Amino acid sequence: MGDLTNCSACGTLYIKNAVREVCNNCYKEEEMKFDTVYTFMRKRENRAATIETVVTHTGVSEELIHKWVRKKRLHSAQFPGLGYPxxxxxxxxxxxxxxxxxxxxxxxxxxxxxxxxxxxxxxxxxxxxxxxxxxxx
Missing domain, CATH: 1.20.5 (Single alpha-helices involved in coiled-coils or other helix-helix interfaces)
Known part of the structure; x- marks a missing residue:
């Protein structure tokens, strides 16, 4: 069973499991932001966009984009302008x-x-x- 911990995004208590690092509400919000970024990046003219460009056009934080690239949800082979520190x-x-x-x-x-x-x-x-x-x- 998971441990009871505070969500790193909003601070509410939730039961942490191996899959998610945030509570359900924040997870759903992150998934909506991911869909926004992925939709933007799938357009042919945006595939080589840098992280700064993606942040500007989608409003999603740079830290979230780094997290998705690090976890290989956004592949740098498909999107050469993306990376993480x-x-x-x-x-x-x-x-x-x-x-x-x-x-x-x-x-x-x-x-x-x-x-x-x-x-x-x-x-x-x-x-x-x-x-x-x-x-x-």
């Missing part, structure tokens, strides 16, 4: 969670950390322990 830097991307620049940056950082760990391991392996004996015994 990278989770790290905000650059508009078409798939995944991070842009190629951020992925490269993370890989570089990980390689640097691996080299540092390797260096520290070599230092530890090369450390010599010296023991002294007490000659006065």
């Amino acid at each position: 990278c989770d790290k830097c905000g650059t508009i991307i078409r798939e995944g969670k991070l842009c190629s620049t951020c992925i490269g940056s993370i890989r570089t950082d990980l390689a640097h950390v691996a080299k540092e760990e390797e260096y520290q391991a070599k230092l530890k392996a090369n450390q010599k322990t010296y023991y002294t004996t007490d000659r006065n015994k």
